Amino acid sequence: MRYSCLAPGKRLRPVLCLAASVAVGGQIEDALDAGCAIEMVHCFSLIHDDLPALDDDDLRRGLPTCHVKYGEAIAILAGDALFSLAFHTMTGLTSPPERVVKAIRSLTRATGSDGLVAGEAMDLLSEGKPVELETLIAIHRMKTGALISASCEIGAILGGGSASQIEALREYGEQIGLAFQIADDLLNETSTPEQLGKAAGSDRERQKMTYPALYGLEGSRNAALRAAERGIECLQSVQDTGGILEALARFSVERLN
Amino acid sequence: MRYSCLAPGKRLRPVLCLAASVAVGGQIEDALDAGCAIEMVHCFSLIHDDLPALDDDDLRRGLPTCHVKYGEAIAILAGDALFSLAFHTMTGLTSPPERVVKAIRSLTRATGSDGLVAGEAMDLLSEGKPVELETLIAIHRMKTGALISASCEIGAILGGGSASQIEALREYGEQIGLAFQIADDLLNETSTPEQLGKAAGSDRERQKMTYPALYGLEGSRNAALRAAERGIECLQSVQDTGGILEALARFSVERLN
Numbered sequence A, B: 001m002r003y004s005c006l007a008p009g010k011r012l013r014p015v016l017c018l019a020a021s022v023a024v025g026g027q028i029e030d031a032l033d034a035g036c037a038i039e040m041v042h043c044f045s046l047i048h049d050d051l052p053a054l055d056d057d058d059l060r061r062g063l064p065t066c067h068v069k070y071g072e073a074i075a076i077l078a079g080d081a082l083f084s085l086a087f088h089t090m091t092g093l094t095s096p097p098e099r100v101v102k103a104i105r106s107l108t109r110a111t112g113s114d115g116l117v118a119g120e121a122m123d124l125l126s127e128g129k130p131v132e133l134e135t136l137i138a139i140h141r142m143k144t145g146a147l148i149s150a151s152c153e154i155g156a157i158l159g160g161g162s163a164s165q166i167e168a169l170r171e172y173g174e175q176i177g178l179a180f181q182i183a184d185d186l187l188n189e190t191s192t193p194e195q196l197g198k199a200a201g202s203d204r205e206r207q208k209m210t211y212p213a214l215y216g217l218e219g220s221r222n223a224a225l226r227a228a229e230r231g232i233e234c235l236q237s238v239q240d241t242g243g244i245l246e247a248l249a250r251f252s253v254e255r256l257n
Helices: A012-023 A028-049 A066-070 A072-091 A097-111 A116-126 A133-158 A163-190 A211-237 A241-254 B012-023 B028-049 B066-070 B072-091 B097-111 B116-125 B133-158 B163-190 B211-237 B241-254
Strands: none
Touching: A012 A028, A012 A133, A012 A163, A012 A241, A028 A072, A028 A097, A028 A116, A028 A133, A028 B072, A066 A072, A072 A097, A072 B028, A072 B072, A072 B097, A072 B116, A097 A116, A097 A133, A097 B072, A097 B097, A116 A133, A116 B072, A133 A163, A133 A211, A163 A211, A163 A241, A211 A241, B012 B028, B012 B133, B012 B163, B012 B241, B028 B072, B028 B097, B028 B116, B028 B133, B066 B072, B072 B097, B097 B116, B097 B133, B116 B133, B133 B163, B133 B211, B163 B211, B163 B241, B211 B241
């Protein structure tokens, strides 16, 4: 659990969660434990996605994947225990209990059979098959968008945002999530394992349907930029102190790993 | 998810949850969704425990295990999604939010790295090795006792029980869990796959440390009966309407599958 969760990562989701809390007038502290819980959920999903029965990846965050290091059984259980610990951490939040329940509900929506687990399943089942753009967008939304979007929503809930602010930040997160995933597809195509800390070129090998496969590199980059811009437009009803949320939107596209 | 979760099972944990709610003056309805969530958690743990990398079992509840039926990747993901759906279901409870948070917290304590996932990990790591009685009890407590005990605790929380009633039912559940697991060890030794709906004799094959291996059949049966009696003694501060909790304590020992 420590090996995978504390490995170097961007911590994009926790940072979005904290920034969303601040953007609705809350404190960083209101969202700090939730940010940790979200990173645990993200890490659980990476450990399981990397397993031999799924993507069978050897490298993650520049290190051997959990099952390469500790064996398959322990990797499965470490993922399970991180998932449980994430919800345990959420129940320790000091926010009013109705907010806590709402935040946990958002996290469950993002992770289950309408969220990242479903996205991974659809992704697996569509390998090597011709896939429509709509399916690709649905996979991206569930596999990556849902948790990124929930990170923003949870921060806004815990920071005490109004219903419209929570919705605006959820929508911002959805656009950022799309931009982030298109950039991920591009990096898989154009980068090296050294830069990424994980496999590169693997989507093409597995005949995965990706944005570059559908729209080419230039078209994909434009689609990512447009999604980031749409995300930034959602920020009108909140206070983006220091322009952090805008910077994170741009970072989702411009990042190098 | 449906295939494994709706397969015929005893539903002991949900029934305990409902009975605990009633025993503290609550309604069955207060605990009904939580009972479903607990069964989803139980089922998630069975799917993952049965995987080739773990216990590699082919038969469960009289049917091919999830990975035999749908493949390993889908089995891993179905377990993950059931775990997520369990927490999602808990956040939909109509009880006061502070009770809901407390109930979710109890469920996370029972499942993670102090609960059933840890029990499974310890169980795996101790296969084929000489194990002390203390370790065996710790494995049993985490792998089986924790969720059975949490089922009672959660029912009592949602039914509006007092702190001492919640604690009494948690303790009752712990004793029932121990009785149940000793009976499980006995059945693995003395029963057939047809009766059990899952593998029999497998503990001995894998050189697992069990109660019968330590105390023999008669000694184990007495230990299970004593645990059930200790459980029944915990019921003095609650109203065991219809003697259901007492009957469930005896059933944990007397059951045939």
